[in-house]
Amino acid sequence: MSAENVVRAGGVPVALLISLLAAIALAGVGASLSIGAVGTSFTDALGYLWHDDGSNAAFSVRELRLPRVLCALGVGAALALSGALIQTVTRNPLGDPGLTGVSGGAAFGVALCLTLLSQSAGAIVLSGIAGGFLAATLTFLIAGRPNLQPSRLILAGVAVSIFFIAATSAVMILSRSSMQTLYYWMIGGFINRDWVEWVMFWPWAVAGTIAAFALSPALRMLTFEDSMAASMGLNATRWRLVAGSVSVILAASAVAVAGPIAFVGFVAPHLARLCLGARHAVMWLWLCVSTLFGMAVVIWADTIARAFFSGRAPAGVIITIIGGIAFLVLMRSARRFKG
Amino acid sequence: MSTRSALPIYLVLLLIVCLLSLRFGAVxxxxxxxxxxxxxxxxxxxxxxxDYRLPRTVAAIVIGSYLALSGLVFQTVLRNPLADPTMFGVSGGAAFAVVAAMSLAIYLFPVGESLQVATSYLPMAVVPVIALVGSLSATALVFWLAWDRGFSPLRLVLIGVVLAAVLNGIVMAMVLTLSETRTELAILWLAGSLYARDFSNVLPALPWGVAAISAIVILSPQLSALRFDPQTAASMGVATRTLAPVLLGIAACLAASAVSIAGPIGFVGLIVPHLARLIARPTIAAQILSCLFIGAILVVASDTVGRAVAAPLEVPVGIVTSLLGAPVFAFLIRAQAKRI
Amino acid sequence: MKILTYAIAAGFACTTAFADSYPVTINDGRAVEVTLEQKPETVAALWAAAADLLVALDTPVLGVTTYEGKMPVYLGEKLNGALDYGDITAPNLELLSTSKPDLTIGLTRYNAPYSDEIEAIGQFLTFDGFSFEQSMASVSEMGRALGRDADVAAMNRDYIALINDYAARAPKEQKEAVFIWSFHDTLYGYRENLTTADIIKQAGTSNPLGRAEQLESADDAFVVLEAEDLLAIDPDVIFMFISHGGAAKFNAAYERLKAYKAGQIYSVGYQYSQPSGPIAREMILREVAHLVYPETFEKPDMPDTARATQVEFAK
Incomplete structure (x- = not known):
């Protein structure tokens, strides 16, 4: 069956699904751009995007809300794509940057950089990515062959995660920093993020996203047995490594911006799979819908955090609670998790 | 190494770390x-x-031996060298219950409006009870979620890990949002600390622990059979489908009583069984004995390091075990993978 | 004869006062009644405000705790002999017990959960200082426990007089000042209910964050501030306590703030984080008044390590 045929096959029409998700995400963007302490109406807010009249309202929209919106969309997309890549590469439905240790490692890299090295944005994102790679390498070394046993990978990932969280705590204690700072950061959120974060984040996010979509034909092959992939002329191990690295870059750069937000990488690809049904086998389509889900979830979580909790509950709190419950429901209902 | 020759070595090592633990500290x-x-x-x-070092040393011995034995049971029954009871909802449930109680202390333990502002605090004496209730409830929830006309060990462990992740997320969310001013105490507990623990914290955990250890020792022939695949175990006359969850439940209770004393202490349940398998003879009896001792030695040593390294500040014992444990763990797993 | 009567009366008053002062029963922050049979000679201060009061009364401080590794340096040389008990949330019990305090004074929210352990060492009292009224009451109660009620009552009276004097002298045209506790990305603004913000208001400023009327607990008196919130309130002066040390995080919005343009965003000393003691409150009042209204109020005399400096942003 060619990709086009699959796209047209039954269920919710793909065009409708994609436009619906895009509309939800855009509504979140609109709401996020027009809500804030400096009062602006929706139309004013949109107007300020094109026309800067020098007022505080225009400044808020252009310099404070817009970069934050972009960060939220980018982080949502990066985490969702990263999760989808990990799930494909490891053939493990539980693949998630958090459960494979990548987020913990990136968090450690960022904390180490902030407390000991430098507070410059570029250094932060680089050490976050280095930490993410270190953690991913450790997880895969410990788990052995990644497709051996799903629980082995996850247990190894959780162990690596616990280690890096402990190491982060030790860094904070020994550098006499407040553990509360660490906790606030560990839950993830977008409070007071602006162009500085976006500038350090976007090259990685854009490169990672392009790479992920460019890899989709190879990813499709990776869902088959390795021997079959080899018969189609694909060096499965090499492509696994490439796709794995892309997923680490996406997740770690997202962590450097927003902290280790949990569950988006797991929930978004699964929701996409649920909505697409059999069509999720079309890799680019699945990636695309996952990305949109990730964006919509994160932008709305941040909007709700700002509008109703006035910053007391960062976006990460809302995502963790909703995502965690979704996680358990999916686990309870999904038969494929049976041992 | 035979059990008989190992015992004196373990005793001497334990004695040495205990003496070090009594010798070093802020004073x-x-x-x-x-x-x-x-x-x-x-x-x-x-x-x-x-007053301070002896009770902590005793607490560390109890916690270490409980967590290590519990880890051995988990890894044996699940036939998975990466299983650890504290990743399995036991710690997450305890953490959830304690932090919820700290947040709700103003309703649970009101001490009136002394000096104009309503104050409240969670007495540390009630924390072990709350932690125990939380971890047992979480364990029960894991079993309930995993029930699917019987238990599959793999499904149990996956559900356990996921529930732990969810609970930890919710705990972090609570720490941040419900009560700014009680955050630091919650964080100290969540790191796994023996700060200010005395005999009154250890004693309640003893009857539970002794009962659970006895049950595991009595069931050790069956535990031994469970190391093999279910068919072999069945041919040895062991009812895998009932025995596996029973043993996991007992082990979870054992871990829960350890977590109730000091909060979540990572990696002990994970690495000690590996060390035991490496050192001890491949009989369950020898491994049980080794786990009890090595676990105790590891936690006593970690607490000593945490107390002495940055005095008068303390690095919580849970952080030290994680830092020491993780590299050992990575090494052991690689060594084992090569042997297979 | 008359003189003799006065002398006897005075002597009598003296002895009764002395006899009456101990035993003293204190109802502390845990709502526990603690009876002190005699005057405590050695006092451990787990709460900085207790150390502050001891220094103000010219009494030796046995030991103090640190916050994020920092000692209450604003108390100056008088703390030189004091022990460091470690972090305020987990004071080192070994050090506390070997220093043999007759009385340990702690902070309810951090130290009360460990009452059993600390009571085994000596007598134990806890207090809180969320609001200014609570701080004043805590200081009085601590004074009673130390057998110096008269001196402490006088200190409190003098401070009230000082506030009234400052209120009278402050310009009629009030400037707006905000106190912010900075945790890297997260900025907590203090509303008037909290002691530090209340003292800043006593220096003749107004707080655009206002007062929380329905206060369920002290936690409700914080506001999480985004850069945009700062733009909306745009105060004349910002006092920032940078809790993690080092530089504060920069945000482009600061450049649009009146306080930033006027060079009036200050990084403040330890005393602003624990403002309840008599030395801290007066030091804050005098420093804030001087920084906000330099023409009216002279530069206060205080240790240079405790002085506010212009905030340095990490760019």
Whole structure:
């Protein structure tokens, strides 16, 4: 069956699904751009995007809300794509940057950089990515062959995660920093993020996203047995490594911006799979819908955090609670998790 | 190494770390003080050892041996060298219950509006009880979620890990949002600390622990059979489908009573069984014995390091075990993978 | 004869006062009644405000705790002999017990959960200082426990007089000042209910964050501030306590703030984080008044390590 045929096959029409998700995400963007302490109406807010009249309202929209919106969309997309890549590469439905240790490692890299090295944005994102790679390498070394046993990978990932969280705590204690700072950061959120974060984040996010979509034909092959992939002329191990690295870059750069937000990488690809049904086998389509889900979830979580909790509950709190419950429901209902 | 020759070595090692634990801390004491703690003329230093270091050392022994044995049961029954009871909802449930209680202390333990502002605090004496209830409830929830016309060990462990992740997320969310001013105490507990623990914290965990350890020892022939695949185990006359969850439940209770004393302490349940398998003879009896001792030695040593390294500040014991444990763990797993 | 009567009366008053002062029963922050049979000679201060009061009364401080590794340096040389008990949330019990305090004074929210352990060492009292009224009451109660009620009552009276004097002298045209506790990305603004913000208001400023009327607990008196919130309130002066040390995080919005343009965003000393003691409150009042209204109020005399400096942003 060619990709086009699959796209047209039954269920919710793909065009409708994609436009619906895009509309939800855009509504979140609109709401996020027009809500804030400096009062602006929706139309004013949109107007300020094109026309800067020098007022505080225009400044808020252009310099404070817009970069934050972009960060939220980018982080949502990066985490969702990263999760989808990990799930494909490891053939493990539980693949998630958090459960494979990548987020913990990136968090450690960022904390180490902030407390000991430098507070410059570029250094932060680089050490976050280095930490993410270190953690991913450790997880895969410990788990052995990644497709051996799903629980082995996850247990190894959780162990690596616990280690890096402990190491982060030790860094904070020994550098006499407040553990509360660490906790606030560990839950993830977008409070007071602006162009500085976006500038350090976007090259990685854009490169990672392009790479992920460019890899989709190879990813499709990776869902088959390795021997079959080899018969189609694909060096499965090499492509696994490439796709794995892309997923680490996406997740770690997202962590450097927003902290280790949990569950988006797991929930978004699964929701996409649920909505697409059999069509999720079309890799680019699945990636695309996952990305949109990730964006919509994160932008709305941040909007709700700002509008109703006035910053007391960062976006990460809302995502963790909703995502965690979704996680358990999916686990309870999904038969494929049976041992 | 045979069990008979290993026992004296374990005893000597445990004695050494215990002596170190009694010797080092924020207050400088002499070796003579350590050896004179039973003398009839206590001085200030022997008093410090008796009041603070001895109870902590005992608590560390109890916690270490419980967590390690519990880990051995988990890894044996699940036939998975990466299983650890504290990743399995036991720690997450305890953390959830304690932090929820700290947040709700103003409703649970109101102490009136002294000096105009309503104040409240969670007495540390009630924390172990709350932690125990939380971890047992979480374990029950894991079993309930995993029930699917019987238990599959793999499904149990996956559900356990996921529930732990969810609970940890919710705990972080609570720490941040519900109560800014109680955050630091919650964080200290969540790191796994023996700060201010005395015999009154350890005693309630003893009957549970002794009962669970006895049950595991009594069931050790069956545990031994469970190391093999279900068909082999069945041919040895062991009812895998009922026995596996029973043993996991007992082990979870054992871990829960350890977590109730000091909060979540990572990696002990994970690495000690590996060390035990590496050192001890491949019989369950030898491994149980090794786990009890190595676990105790590891936690006593970690607490000593945490107390002595940055005094008067303390690095919580849970952080030290994680830092020491993770590299050992990575090494062991690689060594094992190569052997297979 | 008359003189003799006065002398006897005075002597009698003296002895009764002395006899009456101990035993003293204190109802502390845990709502526990603690009876002190005699005057405590050695006092451990787990709460910085207790150390502050001891220094103000010229009494030796046995030991103090640190917050994020920092000692209350604003108390100056008088703390030189004091022990460091370690972090305020987990004071080192070994050090506390070997220092043999007759009385340990702690902070309810951090130290009360460990009452059993600390009571085994000596007598134990806890207090809180969320609001200014609570701080004043805590200081009085601590004074009673130390057998110096008269001196402490006088200190409190003098401070009230000082506030009234400052209120009278402050310009009629009030400037707006905000106190912010900075945790890297997260900025907590203090509303008037909290002691530090209340003292800043006593220096003749107004707080655009206002007062929380329905206060369920002290936690409700914080506001999480985003850069945009700062733009909306745009105060004349910002006092920032940078809790993690080092530089504060920069945000482009600061450049649009009146306080930033006027060079009036200050990084403040330890005393602003624990403002309840008599030395801290007066030091804050005098420093804030001087920084906000330099023409009216002279530069206060205080240790240089405790002085506010212009905030340095990490760019």
């Amino acid at each position: 400088e004491v002499a070796w003579s003080d350590v050896f004179n703690i039973t003398s009839e003329t206590p001085n200030a230093n022997t008093q410090v050892i008796l």
